[in-house]
Amino acid sequence: MSAAPRIAARLVAVHNLKPPVDVEALLQEYADLQILDWSMECDGLALLSAERREQVFLKANAPARRRRFTAAHELGHVVIPWHVGTLGCTEEPGASAGMEEAEANLFASHLLVPDVFLDPFRDSYVDLDEVLDILAVADVSAQAGIIALRRALLPGYVIHLDALPPIESPGTVVPQGGVRALQESSVRTGRKLHQGKLVTWYQLADASPIVEEPRPSREITNLLKSTLAKLHPDRDVRAMCLSINGIVGGALSAQRVSDPSVIYGVLVQKFTGHPQFGHLLEVSDFHRYLQQKAATIGQSRQGETID
Ligand SMILES: [Zn+2]
Structure with a gap:
């Protein structure tokens, strides 16, 4: 596990965090937090200094789930030891604009949707309609939630969300031929409103009973x-x-x-x-x-x- 997820997992364990994580309260334990109205595009700002307590500013007039992700992202900057200086951040859960931003996003994902929360979906082919219902509890945007969920899914899931590029579970072999090929290759599909967004998913693989025995x-x-x-x-x-x-x-x-x-x-x-x-x-x-x-x-x- 790389460093950012490990640091997030430690916070989850130390504070016994369970979704929905009260991330602004948690952030206040680590930094002085101010929530202000501003018109700049920037969602959050972290002033990290060895001389005094860290300061974090969040944009008050941002959508609630976006602000939650930004709060977790800024907390990442505060607790990841090698993040220093003044960092202005614009939220894009999937983006990787620079290593510090990518690490803070990864931290936020692992904090708001902890691995232990995803464990029940890890070892079997699951019905994503049911999983999305459970994931909704984490109170993150549809995009952030699906990017987090992807960590746990077995190979064989393709998820469409708005006009974003398809999100695939690791190891998935995507058939050529667009949506039609996906539909034809799927063993299960679903379409569901999740956190206000339409999610369409395709499951291309499934558990299948076997008749053979273990052999040398x-x-x-x-x-x-x-x-x-x-x-x-x-x-x-x-x-x-x-x-x-x-x-x-x-x-x-x-x-x-x-x-x-x-x-x-x-x-x-x-x-x-x-x-x-x-x-x-x-x-x-x-x-x-x-x-x-x-x-x-x-x-x-x-x-x-x-x-
Ligand atoms: Zn940042």
């Missing part, structure tokens, strides 16, 4: 090799195996999910539309390989081992 890794690799040899007798099967194993490992390294049916869903999403190996999903023995992999990895993640 050599046996699984042999299944993959024989599957590939049948399909591509003229190619270097060993190199293909290595690449495929690498893709499987990479797809799961960022996840802690241990349910084999969810792992299988993540793996199918990873190979869907893959330029080199996507065609393998049409072969039932490749699904047997993925299922055996999922069953074995799931078992080892649940604390058991197999030789």
Whole structure:
């Protein structure tokens, strides 16, 4: 975890923060806070000095959720030790205008929508209509909320919000062909008013029951090799195996999910539309390989081992 999220997580733990976080009250514990009307575009200002207590100014006439995010962002400047000087900030939750601004935004996201709050959505494919209802409690803008939620979602979600570029969960393979392709590839979609904005979401992957059992890794690799040899007798099967194993490992390294049916869903999403190996999903023995992999990895993640 990088520094800004870690510092936010520590504050969440120390103050036992739960959404909706009373961020202006919290900010007052760390800085002198003044909330003023002004006409400048700037949403907030932090005066950070080693000589006296930090000062923060927030724009009073900003929309409430925007002001909450700005307050959390300015708190980030105050508590991240290497942020110094006078910082004028204009809110764009997804923007990364300079490292300090990006760090303060990341801090704000992790403070207002803490990781512990997102944990229930982390290990399975979830219905986003229900998740958005819960997320609304955090009282952040739709954009800030979805950017935060993205941290927890498994691969396979695409979320449209107004005219913004689509927001995808990490590892998502997006089909070519725009909204129509998204609709055709989705296992579930939804459209919902969230914090006053219309959110349209597409879920491209899902947990899928598996019939294969855990196996020793050599046996699984042999299944993959024989599957590939049948399909591509003229190619270097060993190199293909290595690449495929690498893709499987990479797809799961960022996840802690241990349910084999969810792992299988993540793996199918990873190979869907893959330029080199996507065609393998049409072969039932490749699904047997993925299922055996999922069953074995799931078992080892649940604390058991197999030789
Ligand atoms: Zn800033």
